[in-house]
Amino acid sequence: MGPYVLxxxxxxxxxxxxxxxxxxxxxxxxxxxxxxxxxxxxxxxLANLRARYNLDEPLFTQYWHYxxxxxxxxxxxxxxYKDFSVTELIAQGLPVSAQNGLCAxxxxxxxxxxxxxxxxxxxxxxxxxxxxxxxxxxxxxxTFVTAHLLLLIFGVWLKDTAFHLPAGTWNGGALPNRILPVxxxxxxxxxxxxxxxxxxxxxxxxxxxxxxxxxxxxxxRKVVMHHALKTALTPVVTYLGPAIAFLLTxxxxxxxxxxxxxxxxxxxQGALNRDYTLVMGVTIISAALIxxxxxxxxxIYGVLDPRVRYx
Amino acid sequence: xxxxxxxxxxxHFPVKVGGVFGHSVPLKxxxxxxxxxxxxETLGIVGESGCGKSTLGRAxxxxxxxxxxxxAWLGKDIPPxxxxxxxxxxxxxxxxxxxxxDPRMTAGDIIAEPLRNYHSDLGRAEITARVQxxxxxxxxxxxxxxxxxxxxxxxxxxxxxxxxxxxxxxxLVVCDxxxxxxxxxxxxxxxxxxxxxxxxxGLSLIFISHDLSVVRHISHRVMVLYxxxxxxxxxxxxxxxxxxxxxxxxxxxxxxxxxxxxxxAKRRIILTGDPPSPLNPPSGCVFRTRCxxxxxxxxxxxxxxxxxxxxxxxxCHNWPEIAASL
Numbered sequence: 001m002g003p004y005v006l007x008x009x010x011x012x013x014x015x016x017x018x019x020x021x022x023x024x025x026x027x028x029x030x031x032x033x034x035x036x037x038x039x040x041x042x043x044x045x046l047a048n049l050r051a052r053y054n055l056d057e058p059l060f061t062q063y064w065h066y067x068x069x070x071x072x073x074x075x076x077x078x079x080x081y082k083d084f085s086v087t088e089l090i091a092q093g094l095p096v097s098a099q100n101g102l103c104a105x106x107x108x109x110x111x112x113x114x115x116x117x118x119x120x121x122x123x124x125x126x127x128x129x130x131x132x133x134x135x136x137x138x139x140x141x142x143t144f145v146t147a148h149l150l151l152l153i154f155g156v157w158l159k160d161t162a163f164h165l166p167a168g169t170w171n172g173g174a175l176p177n178r179i180l181p182v183x184x185x186x187x188x189x190x191x192x193x194x195x196x197x198x199x200x201x202x203x204x205x206x207x208x209x210x211x212x213x214x215x216x217x218x219x220x221r222k223v224v225m226h227h228a229l230k231t232a233l234t235p236v237v238t239y240l241g242p243a244i245a246f247l248l249t250x251x252x253x254x255x256x257x258x259x260x261x262x263x264x265x266x267x268x269q270g271a272l273n274r275d276y277t278l279v280m281g282v283t284i285i286s287a288a289l290i291x292x293x294x295x296x297x298x299x300i301y302g303v304l305d306p307r308v309r310y311x
Numbered sequence: 312x313x314x315x316x317x318x319x320x321x322x323h324f325p326v327k328v329g330g331v332f333g334h335s336v337p338l339k340x341x342x343x344x345x346x347x348x349x350x351x352e353t354l355g356i357v358g359e360s361g362c363g364k365s366t367l368g369r370a371x372x373x374x375x376x377x378x379x380x381x382x383a384w385l386g387k388d389i390p391p392x393x394x395x396x397x398x399x400x401x402x403x404x405x406x407x408x409x410x411x412x413d414p415r416m417t418a419g420d421i422i423a424e425p426l427r428n429y430h431s432d433l434g435r436a437e438i439t440a441r442v443q444x445x446x447x448x449x450x451x452x453x454x455x456x457x458x459x460x461x462x463x464x465x466x467x468x469x470x471x472x473x474x475x476x477x478x479x480x481x482x483l484v485v486c487d488x489x490x491x492x493x494x495x496x497x498x499x500x501x502x503x504x505x506x507x508x509x510x511x512x513g514l515s516l517i518f519i520s521h522d523l524s525v526v527r528h529i530s531h532r533v534m535v536l537y538x539x540x541x542x543x544x545x546x547x548x549x550x551x552x553x554x555x556x557x558x559x560x561x562x563x564x565x566x567x568x569x570x571x572x573x574x575x576a577k578r579r580i581i582l583t584g585d586p587p588s589p590l591n592p593p594s595g596c597v598f599r600t601r602c603x604x605x606x607x608x609x610x611x612x613x614x615x616x617x618x619x620x621x622x623x624x625x626x627c628h629n630w631p632e633i634a635a636s637l
Contacts, residue, residue, distance in 0.1 A: 094532045208410040215372055215405075216475070217398030227413050305415055307459055 001302065002247065004310035005295065012291045019054075019287045020070070020280070021108055024063055025275050031220035032154050034079035034274045041290045053079065058221075066280070086281035090263060092197065096284065097250030097262035098171065103182045105244045108189035115190070116197020120232075121204055131194060138191030147257040156178060181258040185251060189243055200235045204228040230304050237304065241297035247288040299310070313386065313605075314483055314515050315348040315371065322363070322370045326590060334471070338365040338538045339589050342539040343380070345616075350482065353509065353516040355547070357523055357529030357562070359586055363539035365406075368485045371517065372403055376439075388419035399429050402476035406488040408468035410459040418457035422446065429479060439451045441478065447512075449504060451472045466497035477508055485517045490525060502529055523566050527551055532622075535559045538589055538597040541616060545623040555625040555634060558582075558598050596628065604633050 035041060035049050050056045054065060069076055075086035119131040155167025171177045205228050205305060213227040214220075250264025263282055270278035303309045321344075323337035334463040334604040341363040348354055354527075356364050369375045371382055373394045381388055389397050395454040395528055402425075412421055421567040422442045426433060430612055433441075443453035460468055469489060476484050486505065502525055520526050526533055533550045535558060543556040553579045554560045561580040568574045583603045593600050599609035608628050627633070 003423060165420055208405060209413040211374065212403075212405060212411045212472075213413065213424075214477075215374055215398065215403040216428065217395055217396065218424070222428075230415050306417075307461060309365055 001299070001310050005299065006300070008295050010249070010290075012295075016284065016287060018059060019213070020067070020284060021063075022275075023280060023283050024066065025059075027274075028059060030274065032274050032277060036274070037189060043263040053077065066277075068282075072290065075281040080275045080278070086277045089134055089278065090281050090285060093263035093266065096170075096295065097255070097259055097264055098248045099173070100178060100182050100254075100260070100262065101244070101247035101250060102186060103178070104189065105181065105247050106184035107186035107209075108193055108243075108247075109240070110187075112190045112193025113197050113233075116199075116236075117201055117229070117232075119198040120196065122203035133200065135194045138187050138239050139195075142253075143184055143188065143251065144253045144257065146187055147180075147254060150180050150184060151257065152157055168224035169256070170260055172211045175284040177258075181254050181260060184249060184254050184258075189247070192239065192243075196239055197232065197235050201228060204232040207231065233304055234301065235298055237300050241293040242290055242302070245286065245293040246292075248289055249286040312350045314350045314352075314384070316381075316386070316512070317347075317371065318345050318381045318383070320344045320367070320370055320382060321378045322366050322375055328590075329520050336590050337378075339539050339592060341370060342592075344536075344539070344541055345380075346513055346534060346541070346544060347532045347538075348483070348517065350515055351509075352514050352532065353518055353530045355526035355533040356517065356519045356536060357521060357526050357533060358536035359521065359588070361586065362536045362537055364521075365487050366539075367536070368403070368487045368517060368519050370402060372485055374403075386464070399425075399479055400482045401485070402479065402483070403485045403487060404469070404472050404476050404489045407492050408429040408461055408465050408472055409463075411472055412468060414460055416449070417457050418446075418463070418471050419457055421460070421471060422478055425475060425479050428542065442474075445474045445478050448508065449477070450500075461536070464497075464569040465493055466501060469493060469497075469501055471510070473501070473504065477514075480512055481514060483517065487519045491520065496615040498525065506530065523562060531536065535562065535592075538586060538592050540597055540627060541624070542598065543623075543625045544616070545620075545625075549620060549623050553634075555597075555619045555623065555630045557626050557633060558602050559600050560633075596626070603631050 026279065032054070035046055035052075041049070047056070054062055057065070066076060075090065078084050078086050078089055081089060115131050115135070119128040120129050151167045154163060154165040158164050165180050166174075167180075169177060205224075207228075210223060210228050215222045218226070249267075250260075250262040250265045252268045253302050254260065255262045255264040263285070265279055266282050269275070270282065302310060312588050320341055321339070322341040323339050325335040327333050327335050328340045344363075344367060353550070366375065366483065370377050372416065373382070373389065376528075383389070384397055384401070405548050408517075413417075417423075419439070419442050421634065422445060423438050426438050426441060435453065439456070443456060446453050446456065450469060451470050454468075455463070463471065469492075473489075489505070490501050493501060501637055502533045505516065505518075508514075508515050516529070518526060518529050527547060530547050532544065532546050534541055537558050543554065543559045545551065545555075552564060557580075561582050564578060564580040568577060580603065584601055587597070587600055593610070595608070595610040595612055596602070596605075596614050597621065599605040602609065606629060612628070614626045615627045617630065618631060
């Protein structure tokens with residue numbers, strides 16, 4: 001498996017390069033630029049700014065310049081947050097987003113998988129309908145609604161009770177300030193994972209070898225945990241890879257509603273501001289995370305199914 | 312000694328008909344089956360697709376809950392709490408050999424799992440020794456112990472299934488169409504393997520099949536099912552030599568004879584139509600809609616299992632007349 005992982009990591013380099021290249025030129029194709037303000041800037045000032053950020057050089061020169069910086073771990077200066085380099089912005093924001101995202105991913109797995117199994121084992125029962133109904137609600141209600149609802153309930157209505165949670169502040173990442181955003185992030189993922197888990201578990205419980213396992217005289221718990229679960233987990237793992245990468249890079253909506261200093265908001269703000277280097281930075285980070293998450297998924301396949309060979 | 316007594320066993324599945332506002336109708340997969348099975352005996356169960364053979368087998372194994380009736384093991388009813396203990400003595404071999412094996416387990420683990428489940432005191436070396444011994448008995452090389460099911464052929468997979476069923480030395484093995492998915496050339500090997508294991512371990516077999524020739528080869532007694540009911544139940548020789556039920560007669564007449572002259576000369580009984588839906592079975596005798604000998608009484612009364620000789624039961628109102636006319 002070692003050589004397989006190494007080869008996958010090597011393949012990741014050209015993949016990332018392709019993403020960087022496409023993203024770099026696409027950004028420049030978009031009309032407008034980082035210094036287009038509502039009040040026009042004097043031409044001399046603009047020329048100065050462009051020279052300061054090397055925007056007056058030919059596009060390919062800029063591209064090589066940027067790649068050279070990347071190789072040294074330098075994402076370049078931010079155009080909008082003038083006192084910061086993109087490396088600094090990401091170094092500050094990514095830990096916040098990644099911590100919240102990881103907590104949300106763990107919550108999603110801890111609740112989604114057991115809920116899905118519980119629903120599947122009593123298919124079409126009241127329990128099944130209840131779980132799937134709640135999951136459907138979790139999927140269809142957008143996060144900006146659940147976020148505000150939770151804020152209203154725990155931040156305003158329960159203000160004078162023991163259940164009060166601080167609203168709209170980060171407070172350096174204190175635990176009470178993290179609870180609501182993490183729950184908000186996790187809810188749709190709990191719902192999707194529960195639904196995927198239910199579907200694949202029902203299918204797994206109908207396979208002939210699960211019937212064989214029951215006929216062998218295995219206790220029901222063992223039939224489920226040992227024979228059905230491994231099969232049923234495969235689709236969940238497939239979904240989890242990109243989902244975790246998505247969660248780790250933060251969410252614009254959640255970070256705006258809860259005032260979190262994460263990197264999720266940079267995706268949208270950076271693009272709107274034509275902050276070329278910032279957009280490139282967060283794109284490279286999320287692309288790398290997705291590539292890495294998919295590699296982990298492929299390794300887990302091998303754990304779940306011994307027929308998978310790494311060659 | 313009577314191992315298994317099945318009394319008036321019924322398995323009905325509710326089937327919803329008529330869309331959103333429909334109601335549920337019972338599908339009578341098995342409808343009032345009674346029989347006894349002695350230790351060391353092989354009972355063949357034959358019938359067309361959908362006659363309830365497999366459902367009957369699964370209800371005996373308590374893989375399906377019966378709607379009514381009882382399955383008694385060694386003279387005692389089996390409450391749900393005792394099913395686990397019962398499965399130590401009652402095992403099953405399924406139809407589709409590859410799909411019935413967990414693709415994520417090695418052959419050795421599959422065969423060993425019942426041992427680990429029921430004999431948690433056994434050491435690893437002892438389990439491996441017993442598994443390899445069992446593999447040798449079913450004709451698998453013990454060196455294949457670490458292979459996965461997809462690395463075996465269909466016949467080999469079925470041998471793994473048989474080894475798994477036999478490793479606890481059960482008193483009864485239900486074989487649910489164990490050879491129908493196999494090549495003809497492999498079939499005889501697997502059937503003969505089952506017969507030799509039966510002699511070695513002294514176990515009983517319930518052999519479910521739609522292949523009358525295979526059933527004739529392996530069985531001591533044969534039960535003919537039609538729409539979930541017993542049509543005829545007799546020892547093998549009298550059933551094949553002198554079938555009393557018109558359905559059995561038709562089935563046996565349909566078995567090809569590997570001799571063109573005899574095949575051409577034999578008396579044919581051609582049944583018309585398909586079996587009626589088990590959702591809406593005919594009144595009286597369920598076979599009457601396809602029976603060449605049906606009379607007025609057949610639609611009015613369900614024929615009881617009548618004795619047509621020692622150990623020969625037949626469910627037909629008119630069997631004496633039919634027998635006399637042959």
